[in-house]
Amino acid sequence: MGTEPKRILIVDDEVGFTEMVKLNLEDTGRFFVRIENDPTQAFETALGYRPHLILLDIIMPEMEGPDVLVKLRNNEQTAKIPIIFLTATVRKSEVYEERGFISGYPFLAKPCTVLELITAIDQNI
Amino acid sequence: MNNELKKTLQVLIVENSDVDRAVLINMLSKAPYGSFQISATDSLQETFQLLKQTPVDIVLLDLNIKDSNGIDTLKRLHTRHPDLAVVVNTGEYQDDLGLKAVTMGAQDYLIKGMYKSYGLVKSLYYAIERKKAEAELRKALEELKEMQAHLIRAEKMNVVGGVASGIAHEVKNPLATILYGVEYLNTVLTDGDEKIALTLRSMKDAAHKANSIIKDLLDFASLSDIKKEFYPIEKPIEQGLILTHHQCEKSQIKVIKQYATNLPDLFIDKNRIEQVMVDLILNAIAVMKNGGTLTVRTVRKNFERSDIHSASNLMDTVAIGEDVLIVDFEDSGNGISDEFLEKIFDPFFTTHRAAGGVGLGLSIARTIMDSHEGMIDLCNKDDQKGARARLIFKVKGM
Numbered sequence: 001m002g003t004e005p006k007r008i009l010i011v012d013d014e015v016g017f018t019e020m021v022k023l024n025l026e027d028t029g030r031f032f033v034r035i036e037n038d039p040t041q042a043f044e045t046a047l048g049y050r051p052h053l054i055l056l057d058i059i060m061p062e063m064e065g066p067d068v069l070v071k072l073r074n075n076e077q078t079a080k081i082p083i084i085f086l087t088a089t090v091r092k093s094e095v096y097e098e099r100g101f102i103s104g105y106p107f108l109a110k111p112c113t114v115l116e117l118i119t120a121i122d123q124n125i
Numbered sequence: 126m127n128n129e130l131k132k133t134l135q136v137l138i139v140e141n142s143d144v145d146r147a148v149l150i151n152m153l154s155k156a157p158y159g160s161f162q163i164s165a166t167d168s169l170q171e172t173f174q175l176l177k178q179t180p181v182d183i184v185l186l187d188l189n190i191k192d193s194n195g196i197d198t199l200k201r202l203h204t205r206h207p208d209l210a211v212v213v214n215t216g217e218y219q220d221d222l223g224l225k226a227v228t229m230g231a232q233d234y235l236i237k238g239m240y241k242s243y244g245l246v247k248s249l250y251y252a253i254e255r256k257k258a259e260a261e262l263r264k265a266l267e268e269l270k271e272m273q274a275h276l277i278r279a280e281k282m283n284v285v286g287g288v289a290s291g292i293a294h295e296v297k298n299p300l301a302t303i304l305y306g307v308e309y310l311n312t313v314l315t316d317g318d319e320k321i322a323l324t325l326r327s328m329k330d331a332a333h334k335a336n337s338i339i340k341d342l343l344d345f346a347s348l349s350d351i352k353k354e355f356y357p358i359e360k361p362i363e364q365g366l367i368l369t370h371h372q373c374e375k376s377q378i379k380v381i382k383q384y385a386t387n388l389p390d391l392f393i394d395k396n397r398i399e400q401v402m403v404d405l406i407l408n409a410i411a412v413m414k415n416g417g418t419l420t421v422r423t424v425r426k427n428f429e430r431s432d433i434h435s436a437s438n439l440m441d442t443v444a445i446g447e448d449v450l451i452v453d454f455e456d457s458g459n460g461i462s463d464e465f466l467e468k469i470f471d472p473f474f475t476t477h478r479a480a481g482g483v484g485l486g487l488s489i490a491r492t493i494m495d496s497h498e499g500m501i502d503l504c505n506k507d508d509q510k511g512a513r514a515r516l517i518f519k520v521k522g523m
Contacts, residue, residue, distance in 0.1 A: 014298045020305030027312055059294055088297030111301035111336060114308045 006125055008033045009049055011042040011068060012057035012086065017110075021055070024114045031121075039063040043071045046078050053125050055117075058087040069105075082124045084108060086117075134249060137181045138165040139172050140214070141190045145237060149185060149214070152242040159246050169193045169201060176206060183210040183249055186231070196225055203230035210256035212248055232256050278470070278488070289342035296339055303332045341485045344400070351397060351496050355390040358398075358450060358518070362421060365402030369410065377416035378409075384423045388450060391518050397493045401501075404486040405454045405514045412458030412512065420455040425520065432517065434504035442498050448520040455513045460505040469503055 008031050012018050015037055022033040036045045039060045046054060054072070058065035065085060072078040088110040108120050136153065140146040146165055153161045164179065166172050168191040172184070188198045199213060213226045216237040223234035232252035235245070307329045314321060366373075366380060373380060409419050426432075428449045443449060461469065470491045487501075494501040500517040 014302065016302040017298055017305065020302050020309060023309045024305055024312075027309065088294045088301070110297050111304045111332070114305060 005030055005032050006052040006121075007031075007049060008053050008055060008121065009036060009042075009046055009051035010034070010055040010086075011036045011039055011045075011060075011065070012055070013037055013039065013060045014057070021117070025118070025121075028118065030118075039065070039068050042068045043075070043078065046072060046081065047075070050077075051081060053082045053084065053121055055084050055086045055121075058085055058089055084120055084124055086110060086112075133160045133162050134253070135162050135180055135182045136164075136249065137172065137175060137184045138163060139167070139169070139184055139190060140165065140187045141167050142187075145187070145216075149245070152245050156242050156246040159250065167191050169198060172202065173205060176209070181209065183212065183253055185212050185214045185249070188213060188215045188226075196222065196229065199226055199229055199231055208256075208260065210253045212252045232259075289339075293339050293343050296335070300332050300336050300339070304329065307332070341489070344485075344489055351394045351493075353392050353394050353497075356393050356395045357390050358388060358393070358423060358452060359384055361393075361395055361399035361402050362423070362452065364399050365406050366421070368399075368403050369406045372407065372410050373419070376410050376414055378413055379416075379418045381418060381420045382422075383420065385425055388423060388425055389520055391450060391520070393497055393518070394493075398497070401490040401493050401516065402452075404490050405516075408486065408514065409454055409456040409458070409512075413456055417457035417511075418455075419457075420453070422451075422453040422455070424451050424453075425449070426451065428517065433500060433502040433515070443500055443517055443519055450518045450520055452516040452518075453513055454515075455506060455511060457511040460510065461503065461512050466503065470501075 008025060010018050010021050010033060012021075018035040018037060022035055025031040025033050034045065034049050034051065036042050039057075040063050042054075042056075042063075056065045056068060065087070069083060072081065072083070083105060085105055085107045087107065106120060106124055108117060138146055138149050140149065146167075150163055150165070153163060164175055164181075166175060170192055175181070184202065186199060186202065188195055190198060193201060199211065202209070202211065207230065211231045212233045212235060213223075213231045214235045214237060215222075226234045232255045233248045235248055240248070307325050310321075310325055314325070362384075406419065413419070426449060428443050428445060428447045430445060432449075432451065470487050487503075491501050494516060498519055500515075502515040502517070504513055504515075505511070506513050
Protein backbone atom coordinates (compact mmCIF):
# COMPACT_ATOMS: atom_id res chain seq x y z
CA MET A 1 0.00 0.00 0.00
CA GLY A 2 2.82 2.30 0.94
CA THR A 3 0.59 4.93 2.52
CA GLU A 4 0.93 6.48 5.94
CA PRO A 5 -0.76 4.51 8.71
CA LYS A 6 -4.28 5.74 9.42
CA ARG A 7 -5.12 7.24 12.78
CA ILE A 8 -7.88 5.40 14.63
CA LEU A 9 -9.48 6.61 17.86
CA ILE A 10 -11.24 4.02 20.00
CA VAL A 11 -13.69 5.31 22.61
CA ASP A 12 -14.68 2.54 24.98
CA ASP A 13 -14.65 2.23 28.76
CA GLU A 14 -13.41 -1.39 28.62
CA VAL A 15 -9.70 -0.87 29.20
CA GLY A 16 -8.63 -4.44 28.36
CA PHE A 17 -10.63 -4.48 25.15
CA THR A 18 -9.24 -1.17 23.89
CA GLU A 19 -5.69 -2.35 24.56
CA MET A 20 -6.31 -5.55 22.58
CA VAL A 21 -7.76 -3.55 19.67
CA LYS A 22 -4.69 -1.29 19.70
CA LEU A 23 -2.29 -4.25 19.77
CA ASN A 24 -4.03 -6.05 16.91
CA LEU A 25 -4.52 -3.01 14.66
CA GLU A 26 -1.04 -1.58 15.15
CA ASP A 27 0.44 -5.03 14.57
CA THR A 28 -0.72 -4.81 10.96
CA GLY A 29 1.46 -1.73 10.44
CA ARG A 30 -1.47 0.04 8.81
CA PHE A 31 -2.88 1.91 11.80
CA PHE A 32 -2.01 4.10 14.74
CA VAL A 33 -4.48 3.73 17.54
CA ARG A 34 -5.29 6.23 20.30
CA ILE A 35 -7.31 4.92 23.24
CA GLU A 36 -9.88 7.02 25.10
CA ASN A 37 -11.50 5.18 28.01
CA ASP A 38 -13.32 8.26 29.33
CA PRO A 39 -16.23 9.15 27.04
CA THR A 40 -16.52 12.66 28.47
CA GLN A 41 -13.05 13.35 27.06
CA ALA A 42 -13.78 11.77 23.67
CA PHE A 43 -14.61 15.00 21.85
CA GLU A 44 -11.47 16.83 23.04
CA THR A 45 -9.29 13.83 22.22
CA ALA A 46 -10.78 13.65 18.71
CA LEU A 47 -10.24 17.37 18.22
CA GLY A 48 -6.56 17.06 19.14
CA TYR A 49 -5.79 13.71 17.47
CA ARG A 50 -7.75 14.27 14.21
CA PRO A 51 -8.40 10.55 13.63
CA HIS A 52 -9.27 9.16 10.20
CA LEU A 53 -11.96 7.05 11.91
CA ILE A 54 -13.51 6.60 15.35
CA LEU A 55 -14.57 3.28 16.89
CA LEU A 56 -17.29 4.17 19.37
CA ASP A 57 -18.86 2.03 22.09
CA ILE A 58 -22.51 2.67 22.93
CA ILE A 59 -23.14 1.80 26.55
CA MET A 60 -20.62 3.70 28.68
CA PRO A 61 -20.85 5.30 32.13
CA GLU A 62 -21.37 9.07 32.40
CA MET A 63 -21.76 9.61 28.67
CA GLU A 64 -23.15 7.19 26.11
CA GLY A 65 -21.94 6.66 22.55
CA PRO A 66 -24.81 8.51 20.81
CA ASP A 67 -24.17 11.59 23.00
CA VAL A 68 -20.49 11.54 22.01
CA LEU A 69 -21.63 11.27 18.37
CA VAL A 70 -23.89 14.35 18.67
CA LYS A 71 -21.00 16.37 20.13
CA LEU A 72 -18.68 15.31 17.31
CA ARG A 73 -21.27 16.08 14.63
CA ASN A 74 -21.94 19.55 16.05
CA ASN A 75 -18.37 20.69 15.48
CA GLU A 76 -17.25 21.26 11.92
CA GLN A 77 -13.71 20.03 12.64
CA THR A 78 -14.96 16.63 13.79
CA ALA A 79 -18.30 16.44 11.95
CA LYS A 80 -17.00 14.49 8.98
CA ILE A 81 -14.93 11.87 10.80
CA PRO A 82 -16.33 8.43 9.93
CA ILE A 83 -17.66 6.52 12.93
CA ILE A 84 -18.21 2.80 13.50
CA PHE A 85 -20.25 1.76 16.50
CA LEU A 86 -18.59 -1.18 18.16
CA THR A 87 -20.94 -2.60 20.75
CA ALA A 88 -22.06 -5.62 22.71
CA THR A 89 -25.68 -4.47 22.72
CA VAL A 90 -26.51 -5.74 19.23
CA ARG A 91 -26.25 -9.27 17.94
CA LYS A 92 -24.30 -10.25 14.83
CA SER A 93 -27.53 -11.42 13.18
CA GLU A 94 -29.01 -7.95 13.62
CA VAL A 95 -25.94 -6.39 12.02
CA TYR A 96 -26.29 -8.74 9.02
CA GLU A 97 -30.03 -8.11 8.77
CA GLU A 98 -29.39 -4.38 8.56
CA ARG A 99 -26.41 -4.90 6.21
CA GLY A 100 -24.06 -3.45 8.80
CA PHE A 101 -25.98 -0.22 9.28
CA ILE A 102 -28.40 0.77 12.01
CA SER A 103 -29.88 4.29 11.99
CA GLY A 104 -27.51 5.16 9.14
CA TYR A 105 -24.32 4.30 11.04
CA PRO A 106 -22.11 1.26 10.53
CA PHE A 107 -22.20 -1.20 13.41
CA LEU A 108 -20.04 -4.06 14.55
CA ALA A 109 -21.24 -6.50 17.20
CA LYS A 110 -18.76 -7.51 19.88
CA PRO A 111 -17.12 -9.94 19.78
CA CYS A 112 -16.10 -9.73 16.13
CA THR A 113 -12.85 -10.97 14.65
CA VAL A 114 -9.88 -8.68 13.98
CA LEU A 115 -10.40 -9.34 10.26
CA GLU A 116 -14.03 -8.19 10.46
CA LEU A 117 -12.90 -5.07 12.31
CA ILE A 118 -10.23 -4.22 9.75
CA THR A 119 -12.64 -4.87 6.85
CA ALA A 120 -15.17 -2.49 8.41
CA ILE A 121 -12.50 0.17 8.95
CA ASP A 122 -11.32 -0.14 5.33
CA GLN A 123 -14.88 0.18 4.06
CA ASN A 124 -15.61 3.33 6.05
CA ILE A 125 -12.37 5.27 6.10
CA MET B 126 -89.56 -32.98 22.67
CA ASN B 127 -85.86 -32.56 23.25
CA ASN B 128 -83.82 -33.21 20.09
CA GLU B 129 -81.72 -35.79 21.89
CA LEU B 130 -84.85 -37.82 22.54
CA LYS B 131 -85.84 -37.81 18.86
CA LYS B 132 -82.59 -39.48 17.93
CA THR B 133 -82.53 -43.27 17.62
CA LEU B 134 -80.14 -44.66 20.23
CA GLN B 135 -77.81 -47.45 19.23
CA VAL B 136 -77.94 -49.72 22.28
CA LEU B 137 -75.69 -52.72 22.77
CA ILE B 138 -77.00 -55.20 25.35
CA VAL B 139 -74.27 -57.35 26.88
CA GLU B 140 -76.22 -59.94 28.81
CA ASN B 141 -75.56 -63.53 29.80
CA SER B 142 -79.14 -64.65 30.34
CA ASP B 143 -81.44 -65.15 27.35
CA VAL B 144 -84.44 -64.33 29.49
CA ASP B 145 -82.99 -61.10 30.86
CA ARG B 146 -81.99 -60.09 27.35
CA ALA B 147 -85.53 -60.65 26.08
CA VAL B 148 -86.90 -58.63 29.03
CA LEU B 149 -84.62 -55.69 28.20
CA ILE B 150 -85.52 -55.74 24.49
CA ASN B 151 -89.19 -55.89 25.40
CA MET B 152 -88.87 -52.98 27.82
CA LEU B 153 -87.11 -50.81 25.26
CA SER B 154 -89.61 -51.61 22.52
CA LYS B 155 -92.47 -50.57 24.80
CA ALA B 156 -90.71 -47.52 26.14
CA PRO B 157 -92.88 -44.44 26.73
CA TYR B 158 -90.44 -42.31 24.69
CA GLY B 159 -87.27 -42.64 22.64
CA SER B 160 -86.41 -45.03 19.84
CA PHE B 161 -83.76 -47.72 19.93
CA GLN B 162 -81.68 -49.77 17.54
CA ILE B 163 -80.68 -52.80 19.55
CA SER B 164 -77.85 -55.28 19.17
CA ALA B 165 -76.96 -57.92 21.75
CA THR B 166 -74.25 -60.34 22.82
CA ASP B 167 -73.34 -62.53 25.78
CA SER B 168 -69.55 -62.13 25.74
CA LEU B 169 -66.94 -59.40 26.07
CA GLN B 170 -65.04 -60.78 23.12
CA GLU B 171 -68.00 -60.32 20.82
CA THR B 172 -68.71 -56.92 22.38
CA PHE B 173 -65.30 -55.75 21.24
CA GLN B 174 -65.97 -57.04 17.75
CA LEU B 175 -69.39 -55.41 17.53
CA LEU B 176 -67.96 -52.11 18.73
CA LYS B 177 -65.47 -52.25 15.89
CA GLN B 178 -68.17 -52.91 13.28
CA THR B 179 -71.13 -50.75 14.31
CA PRO B 180 -71.55 -47.39 15.99
CA VAL B 181 -72.88 -47.73 19.54
CA ASP B 182 -74.21 -44.90 21.74
CA ILE B 183 -74.48 -46.88 24.93
CA VAL B 184 -73.80 -50.33 26.40
CA LEU B 185 -76.10 -51.99 28.90
CA LEU B 186 -73.62 -54.21 30.68
CA ASP B 187 -74.20 -57.29 32.78
CA LEU B 188 -71.10 -57.82 34.92
CA ASN B 189 -71.24 -61.63 34.96
CA ILE B 190 -71.11 -62.86 31.38
CA LYS B 191 -69.71 -65.78 29.44
CA ASP B 192 -66.06 -64.73 29.38
CA SER B 193 -65.80 -62.22 32.24
CA ASN B 194 -67.00 -61.75 35.83
CA GLY B 195 -67.61 -58.97 38.30
CA ILE B 196 -66.27 -55.45 38.18
CA ASP B 197 -63.42 -56.69 35.98
CA THR B 198 -65.90 -56.83 33.07
CA LEU B 199 -66.47 -53.09 33.31
CA LYS B 200 -62.79 -52.42 33.79
CA ARG B 201 -61.86 -54.28 30.62
CA LEU B 202 -64.55 -52.59 28.57
CA HIS B 203 -63.70 -49.12 29.90
CA THR B 204 -59.98 -49.59 29.30
CA ARG B 205 -60.53 -50.42 25.63
CA HIS B 206 -63.37 -47.90 25.08
CA PRO B 207 -62.95 -45.04 27.53
CA ASP B 208 -65.31 -42.77 25.56
CA LEU B 209 -68.25 -45.16 25.56
CA ALA B 210 -71.29 -44.56 27.79
CA VAL B 211 -72.02 -47.62 29.96
CA VAL B 212 -74.93 -48.50 32.24
CA VAL B 213 -74.19 -51.49 34.43
CA ASN B 214 -77.18 -53.85 34.69
CA THR B 215 -76.66 -56.68 37.10
CA GLY B 216 -78.44 -59.06 39.38
CA GLU B 217 -75.61 -58.99 41.84
CA TYR B 218 -76.51 -56.53 44.55
CA GLN B 219 -73.83 -55.24 46.83
CA ASP B 220 -73.95 -51.90 48.59
CA ASP B 221 -70.62 -50.66 47.34
CA LEU B 222 -70.68 -52.22 43.87
CA GLY B 223 -72.77 -49.41 42.35
CA LEU B 224 -70.41 -46.76 43.64
CA LYS B 225 -67.42 -48.78 42.49
CA ALA B 226 -68.93 -49.14 39.01
CA VAL B 227 -69.52 -45.41 38.72
CA THR B 228 -66.00 -44.54 39.86
CA MET B 229 -64.62 -47.01 37.35
CA GLY B 230 -66.27 -45.39 34.39
CA ALA B 231 -69.96 -46.43 34.33
CA GLN B 232 -72.57 -43.67 34.11
CA ASP B 233 -75.26 -45.54 36.03
CA TYR B 234 -75.90 -48.77 37.89
CA LEU B 235 -79.18 -50.69 37.63
CA ILE B 236 -80.24 -53.79 39.54
CA LYS B 237 -82.26 -56.29 37.58
CA GLY B 238 -85.90 -56.42 38.59
CA MET B 239 -85.74 -53.11 40.39
CA TYR B 240 -86.79 -50.89 37.51
CA LYS B 241 -89.45 -50.62 34.83
CA SER B 242 -89.38 -49.48 31.21
CA TYR B 243 -89.53 -45.77 32.07
CA GLY B 244 -86.66 -46.03 34.57
CA LEU B 245 -84.50 -47.95 32.10
CA VAL B 246 -84.98 -45.46 29.26
CA LYS B 247 -84.40 -42.51 31.57
CA SER B 248 -81.19 -44.12 32.80
CA LEU B 249 -79.92 -44.64 29.23
CA TYR B 250 -80.58 -41.05 28.10
CA TYR B 251 -79.19 -39.55 31.30
CA ALA B 252 -76.11 -41.75 31.06
CA ILE B 253 -75.36 -40.48 27.57
CA GLU B 254 -75.73 -36.87 28.71
CA ARG B 255 -73.50 -37.55 31.72
CA LYS B 256 -70.87 -39.08 29.46
CA LYS B 257 -70.95 -36.02 27.19
CA ALA B 258 -70.58 -33.68 30.18
CA GLU B 259 -67.73 -35.82 31.47
CA ALA B 260 -65.94 -35.60 28.10
CA GLU B 261 -66.35 -31.82 28.03
CA LEU B 262 -65.07 -31.59 31.57
CA ARG B 263 -62.06 -33.70 30.70
CA LYS B 264 -61.34 -31.55 27.66
CA ALA B 265 -61.63 -28.39 29.76
CA LEU B 266 -59.28 -29.89 32.34
CA GLU B 267 -56.72 -30.76 29.68
CA GLU B 268 -56.97 -27.24 28.27
CA LEU B 269 -56.59 -25.79 31.75
CA LYS B 270 -53.50 -27.90 32.38
CA GLU B 271 -52.02 -26.82 29.06
CA MET B 272 -52.86 -23.19 29.80
CA GLN B 273 -51.12 -23.49 33.15
CA ALA B 274 -48.05 -25.07 31.54
CA HIS B 275 -48.09 -22.30 28.91
CA LEU B 276 -48.16 -19.60 31.60
CA ILE B 277 -45.31 -21.20 33.51
CA ARG B 278 -43.32 -21.39 30.26
CA ALA B 279 -44.09 -17.77 29.43
CA GLU B 280 -43.08 -16.63 32.90
CA LYS B 281 -39.81 -18.56 32.71
CA MET B 282 -39.08 -16.95 29.34
CA ASN B 283 -39.87 -13.48 30.68
CA VAL B 284 -37.40 -13.87 33.49
CA VAL B 285 -34.75 -15.29 31.17
CA GLY B 286 -35.33 -12.46 28.69
CA GLY B 287 -34.83 -9.78 31.30
CA VAL B 288 -31.72 -11.36 32.73
CA ALA B 289 -30.25 -12.12 29.31
CA SER B 290 -30.18 -8.59 27.94
CA GLY B 291 -28.71 -7.37 31.20
CA ILE B 292 -25.82 -9.79 31.35
CA ALA B 293 -25.11 -9.96 27.61
CA HIS B 294 -23.33 -6.61 27.54
CA GLU B 295 -21.34 -7.35 30.68
CA VAL B 296 -20.17 -10.75 29.41
CA LYS B 297 -19.56 -9.87 25.76
CA ASN B 298 -17.00 -7.19 26.53
CA PRO B 299 -14.62 -9.47 28.43
CA LEU B 300 -15.20 -12.15 25.77
CA ALA B 301 -14.18 -9.72 23.04
CA THR B 302 -11.06 -8.85 25.03
CA ILE B 303 -10.13 -12.53 25.40
CA LEU B 304 -10.70 -13.22 21.69
CA TYR B 305 -8.62 -10.25 20.56
CA GLY B 306 -5.90 -11.27 23.01
CA VAL B 307 -5.87 -14.79 21.58
CA GLU B 308 -5.80 -13.44 18.01
CA TYR B 309 -2.84 -11.21 18.81
CA LEU B 310 -0.91 -14.02 20.48
CA ASN B 311 -1.59 -16.19 17.44
CA THR B 312 -0.03 -13.63 15.13
CA VAL B 313 3.14 -13.25 17.20
CA LEU B 314 3.50 -16.95 18.05
CA THR B 315 6.61 -18.50 16.61
CA ASP B 316 6.10 -21.62 14.55
CA GLY B 317 6.55 -24.99 16.17
CA ASP B 318 5.32 -24.36 19.68
CA GLU B 319 2.43 -26.82 19.52
CA LYS B 320 1.59 -26.61 23.25
CA ILE B 321 1.06 -22.88 23.14
CA ALA B 322 -0.88 -23.19 19.88
CA LEU B 323 -3.13 -25.83 21.49
CA THR B 324 -3.67 -23.63 24.56
CA LEU B 325 -4.67 -20.69 22.37
CA ARG B 326 -7.04 -22.87 20.30
CA SER B 327 -8.71 -24.16 23.47
CA MET B 328 -9.09 -20.63 24.83
CA LYS B 329 -10.55 -19.45 21.56
CA ASP B 330 -13.02 -22.37 21.42
CA ALA B 331 -14.09 -21.77 25.01
CA ALA B 332 -14.67 -18.07 24.37
CA HIS B 333 -16.70 -18.86 21.24
CA LYS B 334 -18.77 -21.39 23.18
CA ALA B 335 -19.48 -18.83 25.89
CA ASN B 336 -20.44 -16.35 23.19
CA SER B 337 -22.85 -18.79 21.58
CA ILE B 338 -24.58 -19.31 24.95
CA ILE B 339 -24.98 -15.56 25.27
CA LYS B 340 -26.31 -15.49 21.71
CA ASP B 341 -28.92 -18.14 22.60
CA LEU B 342 -29.98 -16.11 25.61
CA LEU B 343 -30.25 -12.94 23.55
CA ASP B 344 -32.24 -14.77 20.86
CA PHE B 345 -34.54 -15.91 23.60
CA ALA B 346 -34.88 -12.38 24.91
CA SER B 347 -35.76 -10.85 21.56
CA LEU B 348 -38.39 -13.30 20.35
CA SER B 349 -41.14 -10.70 20.17
CA ASP B 350 -39.31 -8.96 17.34
CA ILE B 351 -40.67 -10.83 14.30
CA LYS B 352 -40.52 -9.53 10.70
CA LYS B 353 -42.70 -11.56 8.32
CA GLU B 354 -42.81 -11.64 4.53
CA PHE B 355 -44.02 -14.11 1.89
CA TYR B 356 -41.23 -16.60 1.36
CA PRO B 357 -40.79 -20.14 0.01
CA ILE B 358 -40.30 -22.63 2.85
CA GLU B 359 -37.59 -24.58 0.99
CA LYS B 360 -35.17 -21.65 1.34
CA PRO B 361 -34.84 -21.63 5.14
CA ILE B 362 -34.70 -25.46 5.06
CA GLU B 363 -31.89 -25.39 2.50
CA GLN B 364 -30.09 -22.63 4.38
CA GLY B 365 -30.38 -24.70 7.57
CA LEU B 366 -28.88 -27.69 5.76
CA ILE B 367 -26.02 -25.58 4.39
CA LEU B 368 -25.23 -24.16 7.83
CA THR B 369 -25.17 -27.65 9.37
CA HIS B 370 -23.49 -29.37 6.41
CA HIS B 371 -20.15 -29.63 8.15
CA GLN B 372 -21.62 -31.31 11.27
CA CYS B 373 -23.65 -33.69 9.06
CA GLU B 374 -20.54 -34.74 7.20
CA LYS B 375 -18.53 -35.10 10.39
CA SER B 376 -21.15 -37.43 11.90
CA GLN B 377 -21.58 -39.29 8.58
CA ILE B 378 -25.23 -38.42 8.26
CA LYS B 379 -26.94 -38.90 4.93
CA VAL B 380 -29.57 -36.29 4.14
CA ILE B 381 -32.60 -37.35 2.09
CA LYS B 382 -34.80 -34.56 0.75
CA GLN B 383 -38.41 -35.23 -0.17
CA TYR B 384 -39.87 -31.86 -1.10
CA ALA B 385 -43.38 -31.48 -2.46
CA THR B 386 -43.65 -29.36 -5.58
CA ASN B 387 -45.70 -26.21 -6.21
CA LEU B 388 -45.89 -25.24 -2.55
CA PRO B 389 -47.25 -21.77 -1.83
CA ASP B 390 -45.04 -19.12 -0.19
CA LEU B 391 -45.57 -18.76 3.54
CA PHE B 392 -45.84 -15.52 5.52
CA ILE B 393 -42.81 -16.02 7.74
CA ASP B 394 -39.82 -14.37 9.36
CA LYS B 395 -37.21 -16.14 7.25
CA ASN B 396 -34.37 -15.67 9.73
CA ARG B 397 -36.37 -16.98 12.65
CA ILE B 398 -37.67 -19.96 10.71
CA GLU B 399 -34.14 -20.69 9.51
CA GLN B 400 -33.13 -20.66 13.18
CA VAL B 401 -35.85 -23.28 13.88
CA MET B 402 -34.60 -25.43 10.98
CA VAL B 403 -30.99 -25.25 12.18
CA ASP B 404 -32.04 -26.18 15.67
CA LEU B 405 -34.06 -29.20 14.57
CA ILE B 406 -31.26 -30.39 12.29
CA LEU B 407 -28.65 -29.98 15.05
CA ASN B 408 -30.88 -31.94 17.45
CA ALA B 409 -31.16 -34.72 14.88
CA ILE B 410 -27.38 -34.74 14.39
CA ALA B 411 -26.86 -34.89 18.17
CA VAL B 412 -28.78 -38.20 18.41
CA MET B 413 -26.94 -39.79 15.44
CA LYS B 414 -23.34 -39.54 16.58
CA ASN B 415 -22.43 -42.78 14.84
CA GLY B 416 -24.00 -41.89 11.54
CA GLY B 417 -27.52 -42.26 10.22
CA THR B 418 -30.12 -40.78 7.93
CA LEU B 419 -31.90 -37.46 8.18
CA THR B 420 -35.01 -37.28 6.04
CA VAL B 421 -36.42 -33.82 5.35
CA ARG B 422 -39.92 -33.82 3.91
CA THR B 423 -42.46 -31.16 2.96
CA VAL B 424 -46.10 -31.84 2.28
CA ARG B 425 -49.26 -29.79 1.86
CA LYS B 426 -52.49 -31.28 3.23
CA ASN B 427 -55.64 -30.74 5.22
CA PHE B 428 -54.81 -30.88 8.90
CA GLU B 429 -55.94 -33.93 10.90
CA ARG B 430 -55.74 -34.60 14.63
CA SER B 431 -53.46 -37.56 13.93
CA ASP B 432 -50.90 -35.21 12.33
CA ILE B 433 -49.65 -34.34 15.81
CA HIS B 434 -48.79 -36.59 18.74
CA SER B 435 -48.16 -34.19 21.55
CA ALA B 436 -51.20 -33.57 23.78
CA SER B 437 -49.65 -30.24 24.68
CA ASN B 438 -50.58 -29.01 21.23
CA LEU B 439 -54.30 -29.16 22.09
CA MET B 440 -54.41 -25.44 22.66
CA ASP B 441 -52.98 -24.60 19.31
CA THR B 442 -54.82 -22.69 16.71
CA VAL B 443 -54.74 -24.90 13.63
CA ALA B 444 -58.23 -26.30 13.02
CA ILE B 445 -59.02 -29.78 11.78
CA GLY B 446 -59.36 -29.68 7.99
CA GLU B 447 -57.32 -26.46 7.65
CA ASP B 448 -54.94 -26.12 4.69
CA VAL B 449 -51.44 -26.65 6.14
CA LEU B 450 -47.86 -27.10 5.04
CA ILE B 451 -45.90 -29.67 7.02
CA VAL B 452 -42.12 -29.90 7.34
CA ASP B 453 -40.76 -33.13 8.84
CA PHE B 454 -37.26 -33.92 10.07
CA GLU B 455 -36.88 -37.64 10.69
CA ASP B 456 -33.74 -39.06 12.26
CA SER B 457 -32.60 -42.66 12.62
CA GLY B 458 -31.40 -42.34 16.23
CA ASN B 459 -32.74 -44.18 19.24
CA GLY B 460 -35.87 -42.09 19.69
CA ILE B 461 -36.93 -40.04 22.71
CA SER B 462 -38.08 -41.52 26.03
CA ASP B 463 -41.60 -40.61 27.23
CA GLU B 464 -40.13 -38.87 30.24
CA PHE B 465 -38.03 -36.58 28.02
CA LEU B 466 -40.87 -35.96 25.58
CA GLU B 467 -42.89 -34.33 28.36
CA LYS B 468 -40.17 -31.82 29.21
CA ILE B 469 -38.48 -31.34 25.90
CA PHE B 470 -39.91 -27.86 25.24
CA ASP B 471 -39.13 -26.54 28.73
CA PRO B 472 -36.51 -23.78 28.82
CA PHE B 473 -33.13 -25.11 30.06
CA PHE B 474 -34.07 -28.77 29.57
CA THR B 475 -31.40 -30.53 27.53
CA THR B 476 -30.20 -34.08 27.03
CA HIS B 477 -26.82 -32.95 25.72
CA ARG B 478 -25.62 -30.46 28.31
CA ALA B 479 -22.22 -32.16 28.39
CA ALA B 480 -21.85 -31.38 24.69
CA GLY B 481 -22.60 -27.72 25.30
CA GLY B 482 -26.40 -27.63 25.04
CA VAL B 483 -28.06 -24.90 27.09
CA GLY B 484 -31.58 -26.24 26.62
CA LEU B 485 -33.09 -23.19 24.95
CA GLY B 486 -33.21 -24.34 21.32
CA LEU B 487 -36.56 -26.08 21.37
CA SER B 488 -38.25 -23.50 23.60
CA ILE B 489 -37.05 -20.84 21.19
CA ALA B 490 -38.27 -22.94 18.25
CA ARG B 491 -41.66 -23.38 19.89
CA THR B 492 -42.00 -19.69 20.66
CA ILE B 493 -41.07 -18.84 17.06
CA MET B 494 -43.68 -21.31 15.77
CA ASP B 495 -46.24 -19.83 18.21
CA SER B 496 -45.59 -16.38 16.78
CA HIS B 497 -46.29 -17.82 13.30
CA GLU B 498 -49.54 -19.40 14.55
CA GLY B 499 -47.96 -22.72 13.68
CA MET B 500 -47.15 -25.84 15.65
CA ILE B 501 -44.10 -27.85 16.51
CA ASP B 502 -44.47 -31.50 17.42
CA LEU B 503 -41.96 -34.13 18.47
CA CYS B 504 -42.56 -37.85 18.64
CA ASN B 505 -41.03 -41.23 18.01
CA LYS B 506 -41.67 -42.73 14.59
CA ASP B 507 -44.46 -45.33 14.62
CA ASP B 508 -42.98 -47.95 12.39
CA GLN B 509 -39.24 -47.65 12.67
CA LYS B 510 -36.36 -46.47 14.80
CA GLY B 511 -35.86 -42.77 15.41
CA ALA B 512 -37.70 -39.57 16.18
CA ARG B 513 -39.64 -37.09 14.11
CA ALA B 514 -39.75 -33.32 14.53
CA ARG B 515 -42.68 -31.74 12.70
CA LEU B 516 -43.46 -28.12 11.89
CA ILE B 517 -46.98 -27.21 10.83
CA PHE B 518 -47.66 -23.90 9.09
CA LYS B 519 -51.07 -22.55 8.12
CA VAL B 520 -51.21 -21.82 4.41
CA LYS B 521 -53.98 -19.22 4.55
CA GLY B 522 -54.65 -16.38 6.90
CA MET B 523 -51.11 -16.11 8.15
